[in-house]
Every structure is written in structure tokens, then in C-alpha cells.
Amino acid sequence: MNKFALTLIALGAATVLGGCAGMPSGGGDNPFATASFQTILKHDFSSKGQAGLSRLKQTDEAQSACSKYGYLGKPMPEALAKNIESKALERVVYPADGQYLGDWKEGLKIASDGKGMQWNDKPGTPNGGNCLACHQVVPNDPSQGNIGPSLVGYGRLRGSSAVILKYTWARIYDSASFNACSFMPPFGAHHILTEQQMKDVMALLLDPKSPVNR
Ligand code: HEC
Structure with a gap:
């Protein structure tokens, strides 16, 4: 599976693809905003449950900029x-x-749970983080992804200084803080995970007793 497809699945919402509906046809150098691509979207996507077509709208400049550069592998x-x-x-x-x-x-x-934000998930129930879809998080589990770097030993290798705590939090909150076109979902910025869920995932990465660090 390519990165693009997996990102869409992992997000459950099209933050990456976002933004083709409602944009002027033509689309300039953003291929996701062209009339032909909009036609495909209108033909193949429909609103269902909480998964509305509004998810296809780009909501910030990073999404449209990354549709022109980063997501196409072009340097921004x-x-x-x-x-x-x-x-x-x-x-x-x-x-x-x-x-x-x-x-x-x-x-x-939370890291193992890929559910949430899909049309058949009950709105308001907590989402998963699906970290294992992209990262190796625990040793010796072959069913983990490799789109992101391995996080095995994260806390053991980096410690838990104030700088590391803040960096890791910001990474999970919105990875675009460090890589404008990051493939990692913005878990805090897009309210995918709650503050408490983010704290629990932080402990998974940094607590010495966590399987990540043993
Ligand atoms: C769709 C794939 C994807 C998912 C899901 C994902 N990540 Fe990431 N993550 C990445 C990628 C790719 C990077 C590499 C940096 C970049 O491109 O932004 C990364 C980087 C990171 C980093 C920084 C690593 C370093 O060496 O500094 C941390 C920490 C991290 N992810 C934690 C998480 C956690 C925790 C979750 C689940 C809540 C998660 N990721 C879910 C793709 C993902």
C-alpha cells in the first residue's frame, strides 16, 4: 500500500486529500484541485454518518501547499x-x-486502536491513535507499520527532560510543527485524541515501565 492510501485510511478523514470540493476548477498546480479530480470525488465519495463530504475541504494553508509539493514528493x-x-x-x-x-x-x-471517525463509528466515542499502523512501537510484533520511524526504546534513548516532553507532545499534537508535510495525523490540532489520551500515549513512549522501553 502506498503512503498516500495508508494515510487516508489512518486518518479516517481526508486531511491530506482534503480540499478538492468547493475549489475553483482548474486548480493551478494542485492536481487534487483539478476539475477532473473533483469529478472522480463526486462520483466515488458520498456522505455517510459522521463521514461527511466536508472532510474533503482543505481547512488550512498547509494542506493546499502540501498538495502541490510535499505529498507529491516535490520539495517545498x-x-x-x-x-x-x-x-x-x-x-x-x-x-x-x-x-x-x-x-x-x-x-x-490507544496506539493499537485504528477505530474512530469512520462513518460506522458512533460519534462522540473516543478515537484510536493507530500509531502501530505507521510505527514499530513494541519489539517483536511483526504487524506494525514502517511509514514512520521505529519508536522502540524512545524514552530509554532520549530520557524525559522538559525539552523531550515538549517536543514529543508537539509532535503528537501536530507533526507539521517539525515537518510541514508530515504524513502523521495532527492528533491534538484536529481533536483526534483527547488531552488525556495524548498523555497516555506519551507515557507509552516515555515511561521506563512501558514495553517501548523494556
Ligand atoms: C499515517 C502514519 C502515522 C501515524 C498513524 C502515526 N505516525 Fe508518528 N510519524 C509518522 C511519520 C512519517 C513520522 C516521521 C516524521 C514526519 O514525517 O513527520 C512520524 C514521527 C513521529 C515521532 C517523532 C519521532 C522522532 O524520532 O522524533 C513520534 C514521537 C511519533 N511519530 C509518534 C506517534 C504516535 C504516538 C502516534 C499515534 C498516536 C503516531 N506517531 C501515529 C507517521 C505516523
Whole structure:
């Protein structure tokens, strides 16, 4: 499966593909905004349950910029990439109580859970993070993805200094803070995971007792 297809599945929502509906035909150098691509979308996609066609709309400049560059494997002008990254980093909301780490056991369930935001999921029920679809998280489990880097030993190798806590939180909140066209879903920025779920996933990566670090 290619990265593009997997990203769509992993998101359950088309944050990457987003934005073709409602854009002027033509689309300039964004192939996802061309009239022919819109025709395919209108023909093949329909609203069902909570999965509405509004998900196909691009909601920020990063999505349309990445449709022209990053997602097509073309280098983005550096100033544009830096701009997207610094804006994403500024929008990160850190835990109000200063506590970054929850329960790694809950974090493992969230990381393994690929459900949520699909038309047949009950709206309002917690989403999974599906981290294992893209990352090796626990040793010796062959059914993990390799689109992202292995996270095995994450906390053991990096420690849990304030800098690492903030970096890891921001990565999970919105990975575009560090890579404008990251394939990783913006779990905090798009309200995919709650603050508590993010804390639990943080503990999975950083708690010395977590299987990630044993
Ligand atoms: C659709 C694929 C995908 C999913 C799902 C995903 N990631 Fe990622 N992740 C990536 C990619 C790709 C990178 C590499 C950096 C980049 O491109 O932004 C990355 C980078 C990271 C990093 C930074 C690694 C480093 O060396 O600094 C962390 C931490 C991380 N992911 C954690 C998670 C967690 C936790 C989850 C689940 C809540 C998750 N990822 C879900 C694709 C994904």
C-alpha cells in the first residue's frame, strides 16, 4: 500500500486529500484541485454518518501547499515550509496542569486502536491513535507499520527532560510543527485524541515501565 492510501485510511478523514470540493476548477498546480479530480470525488465519495463530504475541504494553508509539493514528493520552498512549521508549533496547546504523562497501559490500547471517525463509528466515542499502523512501537510484533520511524526504546534513548516532553507532545499534537508535510495525523490540532489520551500515549513512549522501553 502506498503512503498516500495508508494515510487516508489512518486518518479516517481526508486531511491530506482534503480540499478538492468547493475549489475553483482548474486548480493551478494542485492536481487534487483539478476539475477532473473533483469529478472522480463526486462520483466515488458520498456522505455517510459522521463521514461527511466536508472532510474533503482543505481547512488550512498547509494542506493546499502540501498538495502541490510535499505529498507529491516535490520539495517545498524553504520559507513556505518554515512558515507552516512555525505556525503549527505556535498553535500547540500543552497540558494545562503541566503533567505530560498518563498511563502507558491505556496508551498501548490507544496506539493499537485504528477505530474512530469512520462513518460506522458512533460519534462522540473516543478515537484510536493507530500509531502501530505507521510505527514499530513494541519489539517483536511483526504487524506494525514502517511509514514512520521505529519508536522502540524512545524514552530509554532520549530520557524525559522538559525539552523531550515538549517536543514529543508537539509532535503528537501536530507533526507539521517539525515537518510541514508530515504524513502523521495532527492528533491534538484536529481533536483526534483527547488531552488525556495524548498523555497516555506519551507515557507509552516515555515511561521506563512501558514495553517501548523494556
Ligand atoms: C499515517 C502514519 C502515522 C501515524 C498513524 C502515526 N505516525 Fe508518528 N510519524 C509518522 C511519520 C512519517 C513520522 C516521521 C516524521 C514526519 O514525517 O513527520 C512520524 C514521527 C513521529 C515521532 C517523532 C519521532 C522522532 O524520532 O522524533 C513520534 C514521537 C511519533 N511519530 C509518534 C506517534 C504516535 C504516538 C502516534 C499515534 C498516536 C503516531 N506517531 C501515529 C507517521 C505516523
